[in-house]
Amino acid sequence: MKNVVAIDGPGGAGKSTIARLLAEKLNYLHLDTGAMYRAVTLAALNKEIDFDNKTKLVELAKEIKIEFDLTGKVFLDGEDVSQEIRSEKVNEFVSKTAAVKGVREVLVKKQQQIAAVNKVVMDGRDITTVVLPDAEYKFFLTASLTERAKRRYEQLKKQNKEANLDEIKASIARRDKFDSEREHSPLTIADDAVVIDTTKLDIPNVISEILKIMSGDK
Ligand code: CDP
Numbered sequence: 001m002k003n004v005v006a007i008d009g010p011g012g013a014g015k016s017t018i019a020r021l022l023a024e025k026l027n028y029l030h031l032d033t034g035a036m037y038r039a040v041t042l043a044a045l046n047k048e049i050d051f052d053n054k055t056k057l058v059e060l061a062k063e064i065k066i067e068f069d070l071t072g073k074v075f076l077d078g079e080d081v082s083q084e085i086r087s088e089k090v091n092e093f094v095s096k097t098a099a100v101k102g103v104r105e106v107l108v109k110k111q112q113q114i115a116a117v118n119k120v121v122m123d124g125r126d127i128t129t130v131v132l133p134d135a136e137y138k139f140f141l142t143a144s145l146t147e148r149a150k151r152r153y154e155q156l157k158k159q160n161k162e163a164n165l166d167e168i169k170a171s172i173a174r175r176d177k178f179d180s181e182r183e184h185s186p187l188t189i190a191d192d193a194v195v196i197d198t199t200k201l202d203i204p205n206v207i208s209e210i211l212k213i214m215s216g217d218k
């Protein structure tokens, strides 16, 4: 699939930041698929849906309208929820939503439709394996758990939000485990994805590494 870049990896590896910057450079659309699972989770919390009620979660995923603008803002049924979808409450439940097969089917279809008509950089957990296995370029970004937790901590501090490094580390580790061990579309490394360990790489270095690979220099 020409003009399609797929990026997967665990939480805090830098996927959405790198995907956004790369999309800007290439003049492609950026689709943060994690934001879609987060939007369904927020809608379920708002409607007080039980996260064990899979049927209701699938119905909800079909019903709601998730939109993005060009600056990366996320809208749920017309309302800007860019901040709310990053809340601790959503972090806590998002992996449960994402483990439901029917929810994944609804969102994967939307993601594939977007890639069919746009040049796109898409990031998530199953983009290289399930959503766009034929993407022209496939990357798996990772970093040590300690580094990823530090990045999240710094991110929250910058926004003047409460943050506890140990709690963040535990929360990321819990979500990684759940996402990697779930039955449907678990987080795995595609055989043909290029793995980039960003533990010691800053953002510009990751971008230049990816651009080198894309231009065939590496
Ligand atoms: O920002 P962070 O990497 O922590 O998470 P995210 O990309 O916003 O994704 C939130 C959650 O959505 C993940 O922990 C997965 O459970 C789920 N997800 C998924 O299952 N498949 C995707 N393609 C993207 C996200």
Ligand code: CDP
Pocket: 009, 010, 011, 012, 013, 014, 015, 016, 017, 018, 151, 152, 155, 198, 201, 202, 203, 206
């Ligand atoms: O999407 P994902 O959860 O994989 O990570 P992110 O939200 O893009 O990145 C988490 C934080 O790490 C952001 O504040 C990035 O600026 C930072 N980051 C970094 O410091 N060094 C990198 N090589 C990549 C990201």
